[in-house]
Amino acid sequence: MPKSAWLSEELHAYIVAHGTEPDAVQQSLIEETAKLGGISMMQIAPEQGTFMTLLVRALGAKRVLEVGTFTGYSALCIARALPDDGELLCCDVSDEWTSIGKPYWEKAGVAHKIDLKIAPAVETLAALPEDESWDMAFIDADKPNYPNYFEAILPRLKPNGVILVDNVLWSGNVAKPDADDDNTKAIRAFNKKVADDPRVEAAIIPLGDGITLLRKK
Ligand SMILES: C[S@@+](CC[C@H](N)C(=O)[O-])C[C@H]1O[C@@H](n2cnc3c(N)ncnc32)[C@H](O)[C@@H]1O
Known part of the structure; x- marks a missing residue:
């Protein structure tokens, strides 16, 4: 089912x-994950x-943070x-x-590049040195914590480093005045926060459920 609710199926x-299509390993991870149901x-x-x-290739990124890994598909796309x-x-x-x-990380030959930490991401990020040594980050975990992830990542990102943030259109609900559930409100607040933040440039790309691209100045 398409995540871009605003696009026709066609x-x-x-x-x-x-x-570019997913390769055979990526396709098999998509199928394996689909077995989990909704x-x-x-x-x-x-x-x-x-x-x-x-x-990741175009930017020549070498060190990347991911917040929210689930069954590892985005990690596979980054690591490859x-x-x-x-x-x-x-x-x-x-x-x-x-x-x-x-x-699947093993099958794709990328497992040696991936370090997985099982813990609340705010704790994992807080334990990293504040040394501007990361090239890129991807945020895709619990929505109310998005501002905390952003604030933890920004000081650890190189100048010109990029943060990608998923689900920023929340099926289009961010722009529907009557949508007022907690996740919609959290994402709206996050979108406003980063748009107003002079430390970054922000652009929303309506791909999937909406990805924000942030560049650290
Ligand atoms: C939307 S899924 C990530 C999807 C993944 N990027 C992919 O492409 O398959 C969100 C993930 O965030 C994780 N998560 C939720 N709360 C978290 C927290 N406080 N710290 C770290 N991870 C968390 C969940 O366990 C879940 O795997």
Whole structure:
């Protein structure tokens, strides 16, 4: 099911068909995750994964942080684009879900680049030195904590480093005046916070459920 609620099914299919397709390992992880049922919707859309792989390569990123790994699809998309000595630090609280992804990281030959920490991400991030040594980050975990993840990552990111943030359109609900559930409110507040923040440039890309691209000045 397309995550971009504002696109027709035909246009969504067209967009997917005209971007680079997931490879065989990625496709098998998509299928394995689908067996979990409705919760599999947490996985990023394949076209977002394609975009992230391309962006990591284009930026020449070497050290990347991920907040919210689930069954490891976004991690696979990032790690495959890193150089052989690159590093992806994945933060998640679920051993069960992340364990599903590990064999696929192995099959893709990227497991040696991935360091998975099972703990609340605010704790994992706070324990990292504030040394502006990360090139990029991807935020895709619990929505009310987005501002905390952003504030923890920004001082650890190199100038010109990029943060990607998923689900920033929340199925289009951010722009619906009558949508007032906690996640919608949290995402609206986060979107306003980063748009007003002079430390970053922000652009929302309506791909998947919406990805914000932030550049540290
Ligand atoms: C939307 S899913 C991530 C999807 C993943 N990026 C992918 O492409 O498959 C959100 C993940 O955030 C994790 N999560 C929720 N709260 C968390 C927290 N406080 N710290 C770290 N991870 C958390 C969940 O366990 C879940 O795996």
